[in-house]
Amino acid sequence: MFKLAWRNLLHERARLIISVGGVALAVMLILLMAGIFAGSEEHAVAYIKRQPADLWLMQDGVENLHMSSSLLPPQVVEDVRGIAGVYQAVGLLYSTGAVDLGETEVYSYIFAVEKGAPFGGPWDLMEGAGSPGIDEVILDSDLAARYGLGLGDTVDLLGKQLRIAGLSEGTFGIATSITFVNKQTLAGLMGVPPDAASYVLIRPESDADRVQVADRLKEAIPEANLMTREAFVASDQEMIRQMGADVIRAMNSVAYVVGLLVIALTVYTATVERAREYGVLKAIGADTALLMRVVAAQAFISSGFGFLVGIPLAYGIGALITTLLPEMLIVIEPDNLLGQVPVLLAITAAASLLPLGRIIRLDPMTVFKG
C-alpha cells in the first residue's frame, strides 16, 4: 500500500511539490519564529553571560535583570571586596531607556561600571574607547552605522547629550540594543549616589570554593539577594520566555493551520482525483481501512518530506536574515525542532481524515462504466 501511495505521489509531481513546499514553509515559519524569540532571549542575557562574574548580588526580593529595579547601598561593593575568597567585585548600575538617534529612538539596556573596573564593559569593542568617560557613550556599531553615526557624534540618552566614544559588537537586538555609559553620568541621570550599585558582579578567586564564598557573602550581607550566574540567566530567560510565550503560540498556531490546510487540501484533491482508482480497489476487495492507509501514507510522506525540506530552509533563511539585519539573532534549537514532530504528526493524521467521507461513499460500481 505504501508503494501505491508513493507512486501516486510521484505520478503527480506538481501536487507533490506544492504539498511538500507548503509543509516546508509552515515548518520554516515555525522554526524561524521560535528562532527569533530564542535569539532575542539570548540577546537579553548576553551581558550576564559575557561577564566573568560567577555570582551576582542584588537587592533583596529582586531575581532578574530585566523588568526589575535593584539598588544596593554604596558601601556594599567595598564590603564584598573584603570577603575571603572574593577576587574581584564590580559595582554595576543598570537602567533602561531610549537612545535618541535623531531619526528614531531605540530602546536600550544601559550598563555602567566604575572607571578602571576589571570587567563589566563591552566584550567586543570594534573602535574607540572601551570605558566611557563623563558624558560619553559606547553604542553598538551596526546600530550606529545604520543611522550614519560614528565616533565623536552625539546621541540623546535619558534626556542628555552624550558623545560616542566607542563602538561595540554583538550588542544589537530586535528593538533593543546594549549601551555602555559612564557610571557617574548614569548615577546623575538616575538620581542615585555615584558609588551606588544596582548589582555587584563577583568573581571568586579561581581556587576558592564558590559555595563557601557564596555562604560567606550571604552571611555578611544578609539584606541582599545572591544568585549564581547560571541561576540569574535562567531566571531572566524564564521571564522573557513567559512574556513571549503567547506571541509564539499565536504565531505557531497560524503556521500550523497553514500546514494543516496545505496537507489537507492536497490529500483531499489527490483522493478526489483518484476516486475512480480507489473505487476500483474497493471493487476488487479493498476495505475502507486499507484505502485510508493509502491516503494517510500519502499525507505522511508529503509532510515528512516537507519537514525535512523545512529544516535547511529555516537555517538558510535564518542565516540570510541575520546577514541582512544584524540585530536579528536567530537561534534554532534542536529541541524545538524535535518538538515540532509530534504536532506535525497530529496535523497530518487530522488532514488524512478529511477524505474519509469520500472514501466511504466511493461507489465501486463505477468500475463498470466505460
Added chain:
Amino acid sequence: MDYVLELQDVSKTYGHGRTAVKANDRVNLQIQPGEIVLIMGPSGSGKTTLLSMAGLLLSTSSGIICVLGEQIDHASASHRAHMRLKTLGFVFQSYNLMESLTAIENVELVMNMAGVRGSRAKERARELLAMLGLGERLDHKPADLSGGEKQRVAIARALANDPPLILADEPTGNLDSKTGQEVMELLCCGLGRDQGRSIVIVTHDHRLRSIADRVLWLEDGQLSETDGNYLPEMT
C-alpha cells in the same frame, strides 16, 4: 458438489414508485467449477446488474446468492470485500488499472492486499504476465500499453489471487475483434478451464460463443438458456 456460484430467484429493482426499474427478475443461475458461461442480451437488459450482484458489489432486492456454497448476499461489507479479494477475479471493459503503477506492480498490488508479499508476489506476477505474453512489458505503466495489453494486465490481476471464479463485463468492448478474441482465448483456455476456474462473461461479442460451454440470454431482466446457435436479434 457445490456450485462455484449460485443465484436463486434473484431480483433487483432500482429506485421505487413510478421511477422503479426492475433490472433483474427472479434470475436463477448455477455455475459449475471449470465452466465458461456467456451472458448475452440487449442493452439495458440487466446484464451488468446481474454481474454486480454475483460479484458482491451490489445488494439484491430479493433472492439468495451463494459463492462456493456459502450464502453471501447478507454478509457484512468487510466479509464481502474479503470474498471479492480471495475468491473472485474481475475483468472490466475499461481495464481499470492503477495509472501510477507498472504492469507488474498492478498485479502485485492485489496479492499484497491478500497478504502475499515480497518476492513471492513478484514471482507470481511475473509468471502470469509472461503467460499472457507481457514478459517484455512488466515495467510499463498503463499509459504506455495498448488496449489489448492493458486488458491482459487486468486479466493477470484478476488471476493473481488464484480465484475459482472470474467475472468479466464486456471484456472485449474496447478492443478490436481480433485482439478481443486473442485475449479471451488466453483467459479462457490456458488460464481458465484448464485450471478448473469458472468464468462468467457478459458480452455483446458473438465470436466469444465459440469458447463458451454455455450461452445464456438475458432480456427484460429474465434469464434463459439458448442452444448457442440460435440467438435472438441483438439490439
